[in-house]
Amino acid sequence: MDWQKALEMAERISKILAIIAAGIWAYYHYFRGRIYKPRLELKVSGRLTPRKGGRYLLATVQIKNVGLSKVELKQRGTGLRIISIEEHVKEAKENGLKEKRLKTFPVFEHHKWIESGERITDQRFFGIPEGERIGLKLELRAVVGGIAWRDTKIIGLDAHSSLAGET
Numbered sequence: 001m002d003w004q005k006a007l008e009m010a011e012r013i014s015k016i017l018a019i020i021a022a023g024i025w026a027y028y029h030y031f032r033g034r035i036y037k038p039r040l041e042l043k044v045s046g047r048l049t050p051r052k053g054g055r056y057l058l059a060t061v062q063i064k065n066v067g068l069s070k071v072e073l074k075q076r077g078t079g080l081r082i083i084s085i086e087e088h089v090k091e092a093k094e095n096g097l098k099e100k101r102l103k104t105f106p107v108f109e110h111h112k113w114i115e116s117g118e119r120i121t122d123q124r125f126f127g128i129p130e131g132e133r134i135g136l137k138l139e140l141r142a143v144v145g146g147i148a149w150r151d152t153k154i155i156g157l158d159a160h161s162s163l164a165g166e167t
Contacts (some may be wrong), residue, residue: 017130039067040114042151044080044140048128057126057155059083061107064119071114077143080105080124085135085154099137107140123132133157 043062048055062078065071084100107122114120128136137157139150 006085008118021089028049037067038061038065038069038071038144038147039141040064040071040144040149042140042142042149044138044151046136046138048136048155048157050155054130057136059071059105059129059138060101060125062119062121063114063142065114065116067152070116071144073108073111073113074143074145075109076105077141077148078105078106078108078139081139081141082126083137083139084131084133085137086131086133097134101126102136108142121132156161 041064043064044059045116046057046059059080059082061075081104082102084102086100087096088096103126105124105126107124108120109122111120135157138155139154140151142150
């Protein structure tokens with residue numbers, strides 16, 4: 001009889017320890033873990049298209065929710081910025097280049113939130129003004145809560161793809 005009571009007591013203690021261990025695991029996995037925090041992947045790309053009288057930029061922006069929870073997308077602070085990269089020796093920064101903002105577009109305007117695993121894409125078409133530039137920088141920024149995600153791509157322009165009046 002004493003062995004049977006001892007085994008029953010050991011079984012009860014092991015069940016209690018298992019419940020405590022499961023609670024600790026759930027706490028670290030769900031509450032302390034980053035698995036349910038907002039996690040996004042941003043991607044921006046662009047393609048120059050020659051047309052009569054100038055060139056146009058087709059910019060494609062993409063955002064994917066790689067986390068496990070729905071993410072509320074804030075429009076304030078979310079957008080696509082197009083920046084001209086020019087050579088200016090007098091006004092240049094340390095690398096001999098000057099950046100000049102050409103345009104900022106709102107993106108993902110028709111989306112209030114992004115579900116887990118969902119990918120949304122937006123495109124903008126923009127006429128590039130004439131001028132001496134060696135490249136374009138595309139900056140995508142998305143704001144969720146107090147966190148901002150960014151992606152940047154640079155499109156280099158060689159001498160044959162100058163944007164100044166080429167048809």
